[in-house]
Amino acid sequence: MKQELFEVQHAPLWEKLESELAEKKPRDTQFPQNFRTVCHHLALAKHRRYSPQLVDRLNALVIDAHHRFYQKNRRFRYQWLDFIVFEFPLAIRRNARFVLLALALFTLPLLVMGIGCYNNNELIYSVAPAEQVQSFESMYDPDAEKIGRERDSETDLAMFGFYIKNNIGVSFRTFAGGILFGVGSIFFLVFNGLSIGSVAGHLTQMGYTSTFYPFVVGHGAFELTAIVFSGAAGMKLGYALIAPGTLSRLDALRVAGRETVIIVYGSTLMLIIAAFLEAFWSSSAALPVAVKYSVGGCLWALVTIYFLFAGRAR
Amino acid sequence: MIQDKLDTGYLVETPEAIELSARLAGPVPRVLAYAMDFTIRTIVLLVIGLTFAFWGNTGIAVILLISFFIEWLYPVVFEVLRNGQTPGKKALGLAVVNDDLTPVTWSTSLVRNLLRAADFLPVGYAFGLVCMISNSRFQRLGDLAAGSLVIYRQAADKRAADLPDVPSQTPPLILNLEDQVAFTGFAQRHKQLSESRKEELATILEPLTQKSGGAAVRYVQGVGAWLLGRRQ
Numbered sequence: 001m002k003q004e005l006f007e008v009q010h011a012p013l014w015e016k017l018e019s020e021l022a023e024k025k026p027r028d029t030q031f032p033q034n035f036r037t038v039c040h041h042l043a044l045a046k047h048r049r050y051s052p053q054l055v056d057r058l059n060a061l062v063i064d065a066h067h068r069f070y071q072k073n074r075r076f077r078y079q080w081l082d083f084i085v086f087e088f089p090l091a092i093r094r095n096a097r098f099v100l101l102a103l104a105l106f107t108l109p110l111l112v113m114g115i116g117c118y119n120n121n122e123l124i125y126s127v128a129p130a131e132q133v134q135s136f137e138s139m140y141d142p143d144a145e146k147i148g149r150e151r152d153s154e155t156d157l158a159m160f161g162f163y164i165k166n167n168i169g170v171s172f173r174t175f176a177g178g179i180l181f182g183v184g185s186i187f188f189l190v191f192n193g194l195s196i197g198s199v200a201g202h203l204t205q206m207g208y209t210s211t212f213y214p215f216v217v218g219h220g221a222f223e224l225t226a227i228v229f230s231g232a233a234g235m236k237l238g239y240a241l242i243a244p245g246t247l248s249r250l251d252a253l254r255v256a257g258r259e260t261v262i263i264v265y266g267s268t269l270m271l272i273i274a275a276f277l278e279a280f281w282s283s284s285a286a287l288p289v290a291v292k293y294s295v296g297g298c299l300w301a302l303v304t305i306y307f308l309f310a311g312r313a314r
Numbered sequence: 315m316i317q318d319k320l321d322t323g324y325l326v327e328t329p330e331a332i333e334l335s336a337r338l339a340g341p342v343p344r345v346l347a348y349a350m351d352f353t354i355r356t357i358v359l360l361v362i363g364l365t366f367a368f369w370g371n372t373g374i375a376v377i378l379l380i381s382f383f384i385e386w387l388y389p390v391v392f393e394v395l396r397n398g399q400t401p402g403k404k405a406l407g408l409a410v411v412n413d414d415l416t417p418v419t420w421s422t423s424l425v426r427n428l429l430r431a432a433d434f435l436p437v438g439y440a441f442g443l444v445c446m447i448s449n450s451r452f453q454r455l456g457d458l459a460a461g462s463l464v465i466y467r468q469a470a471d472k473r474a475a476d477l478p479d480v481p482s483q484t485p486p487l488i489l490n491l492e493d494q495v496a497f498t499g500f501a502q503r504h505k506q507l508s509e510s511r512k513e514e515l516a517t518i519l520e521p522l523t524q525k526s527g528g529a530a531v532r533y534v535q536g537v538g539a540w541l542l543g544r545r546q
Contacts, residue, residue, distance in 0.1 A: 004484055004545065039330040049490055051498070051541040062332050067416055070328075158371040161378030165385075172386060176431035179455050180441075184432060237459060250458060257459035261421045264428065 003050045010041055014061060021064045035065040088266035089310035091259065092229065095236055102189055102232035106224075109193035110200075117201030124202040127194055133202070140203055140211040160279035167223060168271045171230040175264055178234020179253075181241055185234030192227055214289045217296030218282050221303045222274035226267040233260035233267070324451065324463065326415050334415045336465040341446050343406045344464055348439075350402030355384050386427070393423040399467070409467040413451075422460045429456030478504040482544040483536030486522075494541050501538025 017034050042058040092099055117123045124133055170188070177184015203212045237256050244252035277299075282292075322338045362380050366373035392400040398409035398418055410418050410426070433442030433454045442454035451463060478501060489497070500515065507515070509531075516530035525533050 002484070002488075004540075007545075036330060039332050042332060049488055049494070051494055051543070052491065053498075053541065053543050057543075059332075062330075063334055063415075066328055066330070066332070066334065070416055155371050158374040158378070161375035161382075165378045165382035168382065169386070172428050173431045176429045179429055179432045179459060180435070184435075253459050254461045257425050257461070258421065261425050264424070 003045075003048075003054065006041075006045070006048075006050065007054065014038065014041075014058070017065060018061060021061075021068060031065075032069065035062075035069055038062055038065065083262075083265070084269075086311040087262055088269075089307050091262040091266070092307050093311075095232060095259070095263070098232040098236045098239070099229065102185070102228045102235060105186055105189040106193040106228050106231065109190050110197035113194045113197030114201035114204075117198045118205045121202065121205055124198045127198050136199055136203065137206065137208075140208045140215070142208060142211050156279045156283060159283070160275055163275035163278050164272065167226075167275060168268055171227055171267055171271055172264075174227060174230040175234040175237075175260070175267075178231075178237040179241070180238065182235045182238025185231045185238065188234075189228070189231040196224075210289060214292035214296070215282050217293060218299055219274040219277035221296065221299040222270040222277065225303055225307075226270040226274065229263050229267045229270075233263040236260050322452075324415075324465065326413075336411070336415055336463070338452050339406075339408045339464045339466055340452050341443060343408060344446070344452070345443075347400070347402035347406045347408055350405055351389070351400050352402075354401055355388060359384060389427045390420070390423045393418050393427075394420055403464075407467050408464055410462055410464055413461045413463050415463075415465075418462060422462050426456035426460035426462050429454075429459055432456070476505075477501055477539050477542065477544065478535045480532045480535045480539060482540040483533055484540055485537050489541075497534065497538040498541050499538075501535045501542065504535060 013034060017038060020031070038058065039062055042055070042062050045055050045058055113123075113127070128136075170192070174185055174188040174192075177188055200212070203209070237253065237260055240252040240256035241249055247255065281295075322340065324336045324338050326334045328334060359381055363377055366376045369376070389400050393410050396404070398411055403409060410423065412418055412422055430442075433439055433445070433456055435441050439454075442456075445458070446452050446454045449458075451457075453463065457463065485497075500512075504512070512531045513527050516534045517526045519534065520526050520530065523530060523533055
């Protein structure tokens with residue numbers, strides 16, 4: 001068939017498809033069939049050595065249609081609910097080994113340093129400079145009028161911004177460091193464990209328990225777990241490179257990447273919750289300590305139960 | 315052999331047995347695109363910083379939140395919502411795609427951009443650059459984990475618009491690709507060749523076309539124009 005006749009015959013279909021693809025949402029139920037027909041036309045045009053311009057035009061059309069046809073599902077309506085109820089806790093339990101390892105890498109240094117600093121009031125200076133220690137001490141001094149960073153409720157909003165930027169940044173870096181064969185994640189987990197443990201031990205030893213623990217107990221349930229999860233996700237990436245199993249290292253990395261991104265989404269969500277709590281709840285000095293402890297305890301229980309049991313029904 | 319290694323073409327076969335092709339972008343345009351994005355981000359941050367600096371604590375909150383978004387999510391939002399192109403990539407004609415050449419999704423884009431933090435190490439994107447030049451698809455660490463590629467977005471061919479003003483001619487027989495290129499090239503380069511040279515070239519076909527001089531030029535240009543899509 002001569003090219004001209006071919007074009008005359010099929011151009012209406014191509015134009016129809018082109019205009020349809022220009023719209024955001026195609027509604028034509030014929031779309032899959034038309035897509036395959038145009039694929040066929042492209043193959044014919046190539047085979048019959050029609051002009052490169054025609055082949056290019058058809059090729060561009062096929063690529064556009066291919067993208068539309070195979071686009072990933074981007075519906076958002078109930079996906080977030082599905083994510084919270086099933087996907088996230090299931091992903092955490094599927095990767096329980098990494099989560100437990102990350103938990104150990106975080107809590108052991110925390111405990112060691114906590115006990116160490118409690119017994120030796122000089123030890124904290126091995127991990128933190130003196131000015132920083134002093135600012136911690138003044139922040140949680142029970143004799144001071146305000147606890148937390150020096151603040152009144154007007155600064156809550158500013159602190160919310162600070163917690164978002166700082167804590168989620170730390171979590172992202174803990175995750176990303178994992179691709180270096182897990183080393184980066186391990187480093188950040190141990191480092192965070194050491195510094196948090198040293199502060200806790202030092203302040204306990206100074207007798208500032210009535211300010212420090214009520215402050216951290218509430219948001220800690222979300223913040224500390226989220227950091228551990230990010231570390232676990234990062235180590236999973238690194239492990240895929242170290243022990244790829246039957247896959248190539250590259251494929252193993254990609255499979256791990258797809259799985260860990262679920263955990264990253266979830267941890268980010270938890271850190272946003274933590275930032276809210278830390279800025280607007282933990283900082284309020286007006287509430288009695290008992291209330292803070294009981295709410296904090298409830299939050300810890302909630303988080304634990306959620307990750308142990310959510311999504312079991314599926 | 316060496317040509318295979320130097321070739322930046324990338325082919326994917328779809329379920330319809332159609333080959334999609336793309337051209338991979340190397341480190342140099344990508345670094346330039348990054349530099350451009352970096353400049354844009356810095357300027358936006360400066361402007362926002364100066365605007366909200368006098369708003370007290372609310373201002374500080376806004377600055378911190380926006381700087382968080384710009385630091386981590388600026389490329390993600392652009393890549394997913396703007397067809398794989400941040401402003402810097404757009405300026406250089408680059409785009410991010412999944413390695414099956416479909417548009418990037420939120421997850422792909424998020425993974426490749428979060429892992430920037432690892433590519434950055436130990437300083438100035440050193441790991442990322444070394445990784446990029448040591449694999450054949452120019453993927454940095456983030457691209458490897460996300461399964462993404464940076465390709466050249468092909469611009470529409472504009473040369474076709476500038477053709478000599480001649481009636482188009484249906485080719486007398488089916489031409490192979492090489493011959494088609496010769497005809498279209500002749501038509502497209504009508505402004506670069508002198509009249510006598512055009513006549514000289516077109517007259518070579520006289521045994522086939524029975525035309526010479528100006529008539530032969532118009533005929534050959536007409537065939538070229540037809541091949542380029544003109545029908546009149």
